[in-house]
Amino acid sequence: MPIPQPNLYPSFNVVRLSHVEFIVKDLAASRAFYVDLLGLQVTDEDASTIYLRALEERGHHCVVLRKGEKAEVAALSLKVYGEEDLDKAKAFFDAKGLPNGWVERPYQGRTLRAVDVFGTPLEFYFKMDRLAPIHQQYKLYHGVKPLRIDHFNCFTPDVDASVAFYNEMGFRVTEYTEDDESKRLWAAWMHRKGGVHDMAFTNGLGPRLHHTAFWVPTPLNIIDLLDLMSTTGYLANIERGPGRHGISNAFFLYILDPDGHRIEIYCSDYQTVDPDLEPIKWDLKDPQRQTLWGAPAPRSWFEHGSTFGGTPVNEPILKAQPIIAP
Amino acid sequence: MPIPQPNLYPSFNVVRLSHVEFIVKDLAASRAFYVDLLGLQVTDEDASTIYLRALEERGHHCVVLRKGEKAEVAALSLKVYGEEDLDKAKAFFDAKGLPNGWVERPYQGRTLRAVDVFGTPLEFYFKMDRLAPIHQQYKLYHGVKPLRIDHFNCFTPDVDASVAFYNEMGFRVTEYTEDDESKRLWAAWMHRKGGVHDMAFTNGLGPRLHHTAFWVPTPLNIIDLLDLMSTTGYLANIERGPGRHGISNAFFLYILDPDGHRIEIYCSDYQTVDPDLEPIKWDLKDPQRQTLWGAPAPRSWFEHGSTFGGTPVNEPILKAQPIIAP
Amino acid sequence: MPIPQPNLYPSFNVVRLSHVEFIVKDLAASRAFYVDLLGLQVTDEDASTIYLRALEERGHHCVVLRKGEKAEVAALSLKVYGEEDLDKAKAFFDAKGLPNGWVERPYQGRTLRAVDVFGTPLEFYFKMDRLAPIHQQYKLYHGVKPLRIDHFNCFTPDVDASVAFYNEMGFRVTEYTEDDESKRLWAAWMHRKGGVHDMAFTNGLGPRLHHTAFWVPTPLNIIDLLDLMSTTGYLANIERGPGRHGISNAFFLYILDPDGHRIEIYCSDYQTVDPDLEPIKWDLKDPQRQTLWGAPAPRSWFEHGSTFGGTPVNEPILKAQPIIAP
């Protein structure tokens, strides 16, 4: 079945994923992880909240850490092109009967909070405080030297339904896997900004956030981080990798923050700006789609994810987990 | 003076730079340079023409080498979003009274040939034959392992005029330098596809093509190429680098093909998809804008460029060459 | 128990490990693996034998591939300092009552074949044909770009006995693990040439060759090889890695040749020329000694090895395999 692709001219224009708000139980521990270990830069903080940006970003933040009772995700945020796209977005969600409304967010202009077809909390804004460039202040670089947030990956109970929904928001599929019997999608990678993905969906108990990824320039950044984590008390936070994904061709590492929020460090994907870029289909039985080099992922990687605050989860449509056992 | 930026909704939608056609005097020598040395892949060839693509590209070609009597550039080509953008482009050039017309090009759909305000030959197309992905056929990787064409850089007699013209086509300035006295632009970097540039302009005898750049993932690709060139008879083709530009933050190497067409090998720039990304202004007297590490460029780099076939050149408006002498 | 170290002035002077002779069942398949895939250079070949060197070596060969009926190892070869060291070596083996004698070997001067305390076949020579340097002929570099043979690693039934024996030949322990209860050595890394090892021993059914290692300059060479193997039909030959060993601090990859001879690709160890360098002791229960980053090795890695032609194997003294299960 050919993968559906968006209308070339979606009803509103999403530029890219922008930021995630993690609810964390121990703010100091999270600060140590994201700032001291990974190398994200603090742009503001108080007793309950820390704002972070990566080194080539000029928007105020790509991560918000907020102290709370339960480790979960408050929202995934997306930047739209112009202010009029916010109104178009509101009309889009209204037309679908999906809850949405204007919210106030520090450092941002007018912001729309909505939920997708499975209840995933999304926030849309067009303007955020801009900060001076720091990408040439090389004394700030440490840890994994993260350059920018790259993508979100979510479990969803119905990948076809999620893809259809994000298609309407203009997201395009770059790679995907399909269940041979049911012809239903198993997983799909979708982008707005010209890389392999801003958002990916995998069949599973959802909606839950599987991981948030940061982009680094070379595999050596990842090797440096592994050396650092394994000798500074973070050995147990290393979950999977290093390796190369078949899908996306990315060199990857998966790690868990102190609350279990999964972070991917990511490099080496490819440019996807052509509107006629053909999605690449992978066979669900091909283990190289997961790891080109053949090493299996641990069970936790297939099962664990972060819930979204206040959003119930649903069993997935496709039951058989195609886990490639170690 | 604030740098002018484009209307957010240009009259037609250019996706990215696409390809260049070089007229070369010795096709075998050019093939040895681009294919055997650099590692571009041949997608078609006959006695007079060779088509090449880089390793992550799926369009049929990013370089056309055509045998001719005089080393020059036949055209710079750009991909537009949809077929209707071609008609809008025609209307755009017609409205400006600039020569343009439909041409036939192998492997491409409907194609518009036009000239910019200084006579630079541009070709616009929306559809090119798509080839199967080869980015995971690692046995094909050799030379500098070029992943994709990245940008063109041109000499222009009037940078302000060129920037204003490409602004109208939706190109946005990411970085620039300005002459302090006249407040005229000395050079500007402009993008469509979300990197630092698809097209850059520098004050000089023009229009001429200063260089065509290819993107590689790490500085080690460039070091490998230097080792290879310097031990296989291409020592004299190394013109400048390796180094890091202040402007764009890119790690670079400049080399000359057998006809003197300049090629840049390029990595490490940054993502620019935000429509509100503020251009970075550099002081024309700051030598770090050219090389962050301080090493000067050779004189040839400031003076030499490739002419466009049939296009006369004009003296630049700004006369004083701000060459930073070795 | 302090690790025993050699008399500072051993009875004969071994410079370094030199080469290995693999008996292989399909010479063409082995050639494809070592030459086309790994990038070793052929220095001579005929219908039954291929001689190979790595890119910075000037001796005639570091690997000999010889066609045979059974996949095994014919001998491990060591280079001694001067011709007089051969006579001293003969006296050493004679004094111990260990079989030894002069043999003829192509491309080598006078050569002594002997066996160590467990029957491992060793060959000592002082002079081998020297070839012109090729380390700056960069067009020859491909595959993993191997620069030199680095070390042998052997299973032995009694690590204490092997260490004592090689101590007498001047080998020094750089790192080791010890069984806490019996206070017997579990494994030891020993060097002559100034790196972490020329020869290592691990408790196990032996003597058998666990692996032969080649040195490359950076982890990116190893990542390139993984990409190449996994897309050219060699996926099943990838056994373990990439990762960093706690012991030796090396970045590693283990692969199997077509006959199951294990090859390690290795970088990032350290210099050990100081005669007073203190050996580093690792706790046998510390999983980071095997992989600093925590990922376990597969079972095959603990069990599989190559036998030496005509040499029977013995059960090890220490029975409990401290396998760190996946």
Place this chain on the structure above:
Amino acid sequence: MPIPQPNLYPSFNVVRLSHVEFIVKDLAASRAFYVDLLGLQVTDEDASTIYLRALEERGHHCVVLRKGEKAEVAALSLKVYGEEDLDKAKAFFDAKGLPNGWVERPYQGRTLRAVDVFGTPLEFYFKMDRLAPIHQQYKLYHGVKPLRIDHFNCFTPDVDASVAFYNEMGFRVTEYTEDDESKRLWAAWMHRKGGVHDMAFTNGLGPRLHHTAFWVPTPLNIIDLLDLMSTTGYLANIERGPGRHGISNAFFLYILDPDGHRIEIYCSDYQTVDPDLEPIKWDLKDPQRQTLWGAPAPRSWFEHGSTFGGTPVNEPILKAQPIIAP
């Protein structure tokens, strides 16, 4: 003329170069350079002296910074194999009538101070305080992440005489250049520890120290340092590079400390432990011997060096400077 090589069994056994003592005028400025910028580790310090080691070293120091009125070099230190080698060294210098005597040095056992044939102050020791390994304490790594001291390079008024003298101490030539007319040596690289050099000599006003080199694993360490220096106020301290030497094949960068002592950051040379390794001769007219990629060195690199305290300098025998002009 064949290059003279040492007697295989020198009268005393030098293991390797060990450390340098720099006299510096502003201790705080030197600390900022060597510790904060380069990443060497402080092992002891007081108001007048700082001791430093690199990250894989276990000896107490590889650099001593001592506050003084005049920027110069107090001594070059070498480690010998055993205590008896000190007595043999004393006999060697006594026999040549060269001034020498026992001195007290903190953290060292018995130490002999002597001068070479041109007055270069050398200190020999066999035992230095050993420190716990830190090479796996990855949180300490910053700056250029220096792993070990690699070599000294000196101007000498007569390279033939210096080579002959160090030959007698067991140093072997690995690469050299010769003046075609006089058949005198122009420069020579000599080693003890198994790399391309512990000590090199170049024709020039001497004796003076041209530079002290530190070994790093990959060119990316050097690129990181360049980015850091050029954005933290050390732009003017970058003298030459990055590039690859033809001689030694090393990837290099030359920088100047606050007193003008020249430091090389160095990687990618090769192993030289074979006693029959043939020296490589380079043509003095071949510019690739200096920079394989063709870029010239600046004039300062040919002329500037650090004097040794109390040691007068002499004009070189060979007058014509073969500077390859930019």
